[in-house]
Amino acid sequence: MSASEPPQPLNLNTAALHRAALSSLSLPPQPPPNNPIVPSPASLPHSKLIPKTRFIVDGFKHADPSFSVSYFLSHFHSDHYTGLSPQWSKGIIYCSSITANLLHQILKIPQPFIYPLPLSQPVLIDGSEVWLVDANHCPGAVQFLFKVPVDYDSGAGTSSVVRFEKYVHTGDFRYRDEMKNETGISEFVGADAVFLDTTYCNPKFVFPSQEESIDYVVGVIEKLGVQNEGVIVKNVLFLVATYVIGKERILMEISRRCKRKIHVSGRKMAVLHALGLGESGVFTEDELESDVHVVGWNVLGETWPYFKPNFVKMKEIMSERGYSKVVGFVPTGWTYEIKRNKFAVRTKDSFEIHLVPYSEHSNYDELREYVKFLKPKRVIPTVGADVEKIDSKHANAMQKHFAGLVDEMAIKQEFLMGFRRGGTGALDVEKHSSFVSDYIPDQEVEVTYSASNCCSDVELETDMKSSLPQQEHASRDSEDMKENDLEKSVQELRDCLPKWVTLCQMLELLSGSGGNVVEAVSNFYEHETEFHEQVLPSTSISCTFQESLDNQPALPFESQPVKSINLAENVSLSQSLKLSSPGNIKKSGNSPGKRKRNFDSKGTKKARTDSTRNSIDSKQYQITKFFNKKMLVVSEDSKVEVKCNNFNDDQSGFPSDATKLYKEEVNQFIKIVNGGESLRSYAVTILEKTKGDINMALDTYYNDNTGTTNDTNNNFLDSNKLESECTIRICSVGKDAEISERNKLEIKSDISCPDLPKDELSLNYVSLPPERYSLSSMVGQLGP
DNA sequence: GCGATCAGCT
DNA sequence: CACAGCTGATCGC
Numbered sequence: 001m002s003a004s005e006p007p008q009p010l011n012l013n014t015a016a017l018h019r020a021a022l023s024s025l026s027l028p029p030q031p032p033p034n035n036p037i038v039p040s041p042a043s044l045p046h047s048k049l050i051p052k053t054r055f056i057v058d059g060f061k062h063a064d065p066s067f068s069v070s071y072f073l074s075h076f077h078s079d080h081y082t083g084l085s086p087q088w089s090k091g092i093i094y095c096s097s098i099t100a101n102l103l104h105q106i107l108k109i110p111q112p113f114i115y116p117l118p119l120s121q122p123v124l125i126d127g128s129e130v131w132l133v134d135a136n137h138c139p140g141a142v143q144f145l146f147k148v149p150v151d152y153d154s155g156a157g158t159s160s161v162v163r164f165e166k167y168v169h170t171g172d173f174r175y176r177d178e179m180k181n182e183t184g185i186s187e188f189v190g191a192d193a194v195f196l197d198t199t200y201c202n203p204k205f206v207f208p209s210q211e212e213s214i215d216y217v218v219g220v221i222e223k224l225g226v227q228n229e230g231v232i233v234k235n236v237l238f239l240v241a242t243y244v245i246g247k248e249r250i251l252m253e254i255s256r257r258c259k260r261k262i263h264v265s266g267r268k269m270a271v272l273h274a275l276g277l278g279e280s281g282v283f284t285e286d287e288l289e290s291d292v293h294v295v296g297w298n299v300l301g302e303t304w305p306y307f308k309p310n311f312v313k314m315k316e317i318m319s320e321r322g323y324s325k326v327v328g329f330v331p332t333g334w335t336y337e338i339k340r341n342k343f344a345v346r347t348k349d350s351f352e353i354h355l356v357p358y359s360e361h362s363n364y365d366e367l368r369e370y371v372k373f374l375k376p377k378r379v380i381p382t383v384g385a386d387v388e389k390i391d392s393k394h395a396n397a398m399q400k401h402f403a404g405l406v407d408e409m410a411i412k413q414e415f416l417m418g419f420r421r422g423g424t425g426a427l428d429v430e431k432h433s434s435f436v437s438d439y440i441p442d443q444e445v446e447v448t449y450s451a452s453n454c455c456s457d458v459e460l461e462t463d464m465k466s467s468l469p470q471q472e473h474a475s476r477d478s479e480d481m482k483e484n485d486l487e488k489s490v491q492e493l494r495d496c497l498p499k500w501v502t503l504c505q506m507l508e509l510l511s512g513s514g515g516n517v518v519e520a521v522s523n524f525y526e527h528e529t530e531f532h533e534q535v536l537p538s539t540s541i542s543c544t545f546q547e548s549l550d551n552q553p554a555l556p557f558e559s560q561p562v563k564s565i566n567l568a569e570n571v572s573l574s575q576s577l578k579l580s581s582p583g584n585i586k587k588s589g590n591s592p593g594k595r596k597r598n599f600d601s602k603g604t605k606k607a608r609t610d611s612t613r614n615s616i617d618s619k620q621y622q623i624t625k626f627f628n629k630k631m632l633v634v635s636e637d638s639k640v641e642v643k644c645n646n647f648n649d650d651q652s653g654f655p656s657d658a659t660k661l662y663k664e665e666v667n668q669f670i671k672i673v674n675g676g677e678s679l680r681s682y683a684v685t686i687l688e689k690t691k692g693d694i695n696m697a698l699d700t701y702y703n704d705n706t707g708t709t710n711d712t713n714n715n716f717l718d719s720n721k722l723e724s725e726c727t728i729r730i731c732s733v734g735k736d737a738e739i740s741e742r743n744k745l746e747i748k749s750d751i752s753c754p755d756l757p758k759d760e761l762s763l764n765y766v767s768l769p770p771e772r773y774s775l776s777s778m779v780g781q782l783g784p
Numbered sequence: 785g786c787g788a789t790c791a792g793c794t
Numbered sequence: 795c796a797c798a799g800c801t802g803a804t805c806g807c
Contacts, residue, residue, distance in 0.1 A: 061788095072804065075798085077798065078798065078799055078800090079795095079799090080796070085787085087786095087787090142800065172797095173796075199796090200797090242798090243797080243798045244798070244799065245798090246797085246798080247797095284793075295794090296793095296794045296799090296800095297796090297797090297799075298798090298799095299794065303796095303797080304796065304797090313794095332797065333796085333797035334797080358797090359797075360797075373806070394795090520785050719791075
C-alpha cells in the first residue's frame with residue numbers, strides 16, 4: 001500500500017462486497033440482502049444498531065444477513081466479537097487494520113469478509129460517511145463516527161430534503177484530550193447520540209492516569225531489579241499479569257525504561273506479531289533472556305470479587321524458573337485502595353504482588369469531559385447491567401450523569417417539533433420497520449409523559465410556556481408534580497447518587513433544582529466534594545448498611561409506573577406500551593432464555609450456591625437501598641411500625657460469633673483497607689452485616705468511611721438523630737449558602753407529605769412513615 | 785455433526 | 795451486574 005491519499009473517499013457497497021466474498025469462497029449467494037421489509041433481529045440490543053442504518057457494531061451474536069451484512073468491530077476483545085468464528089459468512093466486518101490482522105491470524109476469519117479501514121479518514125459505506133478514530137483502548141481499538149443521510153418529508157408535498165444524523169460509537173475507550181483534535185471529530189459535536197462505554201461511569205471508580213501506574217511499576221522494578229545486576233543466577237523474577245490483547249503499553253514501557261526484554265509465551269508472541277510488535281526486539285520467547293515474564297491474567301490470583309493472591313502458584317513458578325524472590329504486578333481496572341492514594345501490595349514470604357490500577361476504560365471525569373465536548377442529544381450506554389433492556393434503569397441513571405452536558409435544548413425542541421410534525425423527529429428509532437404505526441393518537445399522551453422524565457415537568461413546562469399560548473400552559477396543573485413526585489424523585493436520586501448522600505442533601509438538591517432530578521444530579525456532581533464534606537462530621541449517621549432484612553420479600557418500591565421510560569433512550573412506543581403491564585415491572589436477574597440445566601444436576605457446586613445467594617442479596621440490596629435504614633412494615637391491622645434495619649435486633653448474631661465466623665474475611669478486610677487492629681471491631685460489625693461479603697463491606701467502607709468510623713455504635717441509625725441531623729444540616733446549609741427566606745419557604749411548600757400508597761401491593765412496604773417524608777416537621781424547627 | 789452454552793480454569 | 799479469555803463437556807437441534 002502506498003501512502004498516496006485518495007482524492008475521493010472510498011465508496012463501498014457492502015452488499016456487493018459480501019456477494020464477492022461469498023463467491024470467492026464458493027459459498028452460495030445469500031437471498032435478498034437489505035430487504036426493506038425485514039426488521040432488525042429482536043434480540044439485537046439497540047446500543048449495537050446505528051439508527052436509520054443497518055450498521056451493527058460489535059453485534060455478531062445476533063447477526064442476520066437478511067437484515068444486515070454491514071458489521072463493525074470496534075476492537076479485538078471476545079465480549080465484543082462473540083459470534084464470530086472461522087465459519088463466519090454473514091457479512092462484511094469493518095474494523096481497523098490491526099483488528100483485521102487479529103481476526104484473520106488469531107480467529108481465522110476468512111479474509112474476504114474482513115475489510116480494514118484507515119484511521120482518521122472519511123469512508124463512504126452504503127451512503128453513510130464513516131470515520132474510524134483511535135479509542136485509546138487496546139491495540140487496534142477504534143471509535144466509529146457515522147454521518148447518516150436521512151430523507152424526510154418536509155411536509156410540503158413531494159420534495160424530500162436530505163439532512164444528516166450523526167452518531168458516535170465509542171466502542172470501549174479511554175478518553176484523552178487529544179481526541180478533541182481528531183480529524184473530523186468537530187463535525188460530530190452536537191451528534192444525535194453518543195453510544196458510550198459506561199464501564200466506569202460512576203464516581204466511585206477512581207483511578208490514576210496510565211502514566212502514574214507505569215511510573216510505579218517501573219519504579220518497583222528499578223528498585224528491586226538491582227539485585228539481579230551482575231549475578232549469574234538471577235535473584236528476583238518479575239511477573240506481569242496481562243490478558244491476550246491490552247495493556248501492552250506497560251510492557252513496552254518496562255522494556256524501554258528498565259532496559260530489559262520481556263518474556264512472553266509463544267501464543268502471546270503470535271498476538272504481538274499480529275499487532276506489529278513482534279519484531280520490535282522488546283519481546284522474547286527465551287525465558288533466560290529476561291527477568292520480566294508475562295503471565296496469564298489470573299495466574300497471580302483471582303481478582304473477583306476481591307483480590308485473592310495465589311502465592312502457591314507463584315512459588316511453583318519461582319522454583320521452575322530458578323529464582324529466589326518473585327514480584328508480581330496485577331494491572332487491574334481499578335482498586336479500592338487507590339482512594340487511599342497508594343498502590344496496594346500483598347506480601348508473603350519472598351513474594352510480593354502489586355495491584356496496579358491501570359484502566360483502558362474512561363473514568364467518570366473523562367466520560368463527562370467527552371460528553372461535555374460532544375454535546376450530544378443523547379447518551380446511550382453500551383455497557384452495564386441491562387443495556388439490552390429498553391427500560392433499563394441503568395440507562396436512566398447514566399443519562400442523569402450527563403445532565404447539563406448533553407444538548408437538552410435540542411432534545412426538547414425536537415420533541416416539540418415532533419408534535420407539530422406528527423412525530424417523525426430525530427428521536428424516532430427505526431427499531432421496527434413498522435415503527436410508523438406506533439404513532440397512533442392514543443399514544444401521544446404517553447409520549448408526553450415519557451418526555452417528562454428527560455426534561456423535567458418543570459423544565460418542559462417552561463419550554464411550553466414560551467412556545468404555547470399562555471392558557472394552554474395554565475392548564476397544566478403544577479400542583480400535581482409537587483406531591484406525588486417527591487418520593488419518586490428521591491428514589492431516583494438514591495439510584496444515581498453515592499450512598500453517603502443524606503436524605504437532607506437530596507431534598508436540598510431537589511429544592512434547588514425546582515424538583516428537577518436531572519438538574520439535581522448534575523448539580524450534585526458539580527459540587528460533590530462540598531457535599532461530601534458536609535457529611536464528614538456525621539458520617540456514621542448517614543452511612544448506609546442497606547442490605548435487606550432477611551426473609552423480606554423482594555418487591556417493595558418497584559411500583560414504578562410506565563413513566564420511568566425515558567424518551568431519550570430510543571424507546572419505540574410499542575415497546576413502552578408493553579412495559580405498562582404490571583407483569584413486566586419485576587425483573588429477574590436471569591434472562592428467561594437461560595438454561596435451567598443446573599436444577600437437576602446434583603453436582604451443583606458450593607460456589608455456585610453462594611453466588612446465587614449473593615446475587616439475591618445484591619438484588620435486595622438494590623431494592624432496599626431507598627431510605628436504606630428503615631423499612632416500614634404495615635401490619636395486617638394497618639398499624640404502622642418502624643422496623644429498624646439494625647443488627648442489634650438480631651438475637652442470633654452476637655459479635656463473638658461473628659468474630660469467629662468471619663475471621664478470615666475480617667483479616668482480609670483489614671488487609672485490603674490497610675487498616676490496623678483498631679479497625680477490627682468495625683470490620684467484624686460490617687462483615688456481620690454483609691454476611692461475610694467482603695466486597696459489599698468494602699463498598700460500604702469506601703463509600704462511607706471518612707477515617708473516623710471506628711465506633712460501631714455510630715453506625716446505626718437512630719431516627720431521632722436523623723431528624724436532628726437533618727435539622728442541623730438544613731440550618732447550617734441555609735446559613736452558609738445563604739439560602740434566602742424565600743428558598744426556605746420553597747422547601748416548606750415543595751416538600752409535603754405524599755399520599756399514602758393506594759394499592760395493596762405497596763401498602764405492605766413503605767419506605768418511611770409519612771411524617772418522615774415531610775420536611776415540614778424538620779424545616780419547622782428552623783425557627784424564625 | 786454443528787453451534788450455543790456452561791463449568792472450570794488460567 | 796463488576797477489567798478477558800480459553801477449553802472441553804454437554805445440550806439441543
